[in-house]
Amino acid sequence: MLDDADRKIIARLQADARTPMAELGQAAGLSASAAHDRVRRLTERGVIRGMTLRADPAAIGRGVLGFVFVALGGPAVEAAFVETLRADPAVLECHHVTGDWSYLLKVRVADIAGLEALLGRLKATGALVRSHSMIALSSPKDDGAPSPFPDMPLSDLPPEVTP
Amino acid sequence: MLDDADRKIIARLQADARTPMAELGQAAGLSASAAHDRVRRLTERGVIRGMTLRADPAAIGRGVLGFVFVALGGPAVEAAFVETLRADPAVLECHHVTGDWSYLLKVRVADIAGLEALLGRLKATGALVRSHSMIALSSPKDDGAPSPFPDMPLSDLPPEVTP
DNA sequence: ATTGAAATCTCCAGCGT
DNA sequence: ACGCTGGAGATTTCAAT
Numbered sequence: 001m002l003d004d005a006d007r008k009i010i011a012r013l014q015a016d017a018r019t020p021m022a023e024l025g026q027a028a029g030l031s032a033s034a035a036h037d038r039v040r041r042l043t044e045r046g047v048i049r050g051m052t053l054r055a056d057p058a059a060i061g062r063g064v065l066g067f068v069f070v071a072l073g074g075p076a077v078e079a080a081f082v083e084t085l086r087a088d089p090a091v092l093e094c095h096h097v098t099g100d101w102s103y104l105l106k107v108r109v110a111d112i113a114g115l116e117a118l119l120g121r122l123k124a125t126g127a128l129v130r131s132h133s134m135i136a137l138s139s140p141k142d143d144g145a146p147s148p149f150p151d152m153p154l155s156d157l158p159p160e161v162t163p
Numbered sequence: 164m165l166d167d168a169d170r171k172i173i174a175r176l177q178a179d180a181r182t183p184m185a186e187l188g189q190a191a192g193l194s195a196s197a198a199h200d201r202v203r204r205l206t207e208r209g210v211i212r213g214m215t216l217r218a219d220p221a222a223i224g225r226g227v228l229g230f231v232f233v234a235l236g237g238p239a240v241e242a243a244f245v246e247t248l249r250a251d252p253a254v255l256e257c258h259h260v261t262g263d264w265s266y267l268l269k270v271r272v273a274d275i276a277g278l279e280a281l282l283g284r285l286k287a288t289g290a291l292v293r294s295h296s297m298i299a300l301s302s303p304k305d306d307g308a309p310s311p312f313p314d315m316p317l318s319d320l321p322p323e324v325t326p
Numbered sequence: 327a328t329t330g331a332a333a334t335c336t337c338c339a340g341c342g343t
Numbered sequence: 344a345c346g347c348t349g350g351a352g353a354t355t356t357c358a359a360t
Binding site: 015 | 165170173176177178179180181208209210211212213214215216217218219222223224225228230245248249252253254255256257258259260261262266267272273277297298299300301302303304305306312313
């Protein structure tokens with residue numbers, strides 16, 4: 001279980017993964033070393049999975065965002081299909097979902113031709129029976145704020161970046 | 164435009180946002196200060212949008228992942244609806260998509276009751292005409308690897324974390 | 327968890343392409 | 344513009360308590 005200090009530290013690092021340990025400690029009522037210890041232990045426990053950079057998708061050659069529903073032939077081909085997805089850098093996410101489809105994929109490609117190429121790769125596995133693609137025209141909300149804590153008091157949230 | 168050094172730096176920071184400048188420089192064939200300059204300029208240009216922590220969703224009280232399609236009443240209520248979504252921490256993403264629905268939402272909640280509560284909040288706006296929810300049973304691939312560069316040589320990729 | 331100290335890193339000059 | 348070297352100050356990280 002996470003205690004209050006853990007939550008405050010995690011909330012800070014979600015807002016800025018390079019926040020100094022001293023500042024994390026201050027937010028949690030701890031010394032810099034204690035904050036550092038918390039981060040190390042949370043990482044060991046797997047609560048913290050890593051720190052990553054958020055980049056402008058268009059600038060890194062992935063300006064088109066799409067969602068692809070797929071239906072597969074059967075359990076026999078499923079494992080191989082998932083392995084193909086895992087290895088394909090255009091596929092960001094793959095979720096086994098309830099409903100009419102086997103998987104929902106979140107994909108990022110450079111352009112529409114890239115989406116067609118990706119669908120070709122999926123078909124080439126032989127596992128794909130049917131698919132349905134949707135393109136995101138715009139994204140009013142995106143990966144900006146990664147799942148914060150439910151019901152955390154505003155006073156505990158990191159200070160807003162005021163542009 | 165990004166040059167080769169920019170791409171190598173960004174790839175490194177995607178793997179670990181706390182990589183020291185000296186190491187970034189080494190990967191890109193630059194000094195630590197030059198790497199620092201690159202990061203500063205990429206951030207100013209908006210290519211780098213920030214550094215964030217990836218946490219275990221279950222550990223932070225968001226163990227249930229869902230996707231919600233919504234159809235709205237019309238353009239008049241759309242803006243207010245989007246504002247509600249933006250303010251709701253359970254809504255991670257909101258995409259305007261092609262097809263039969265207005266928006267596709269990616270949501271994270273603690274449990275099924277949390278999903279019901281979220282749908283209640285969406286209905287309460289008065290803008291929602293119809294919705295269709297799907298729950299992710301499992302996620303063979305998730306936010307682990309954020310959109311890497313297309314066609315980057317393996318030799319330029321950051322060293323794998325070998326557990 | 328804390329303090330203190332050492333090792334490391336950031337980040338600013340100053341200067342040269 | 345873009346890079347390098349050097350160094351002061353901040354930060355991380357390891358002891359010892």
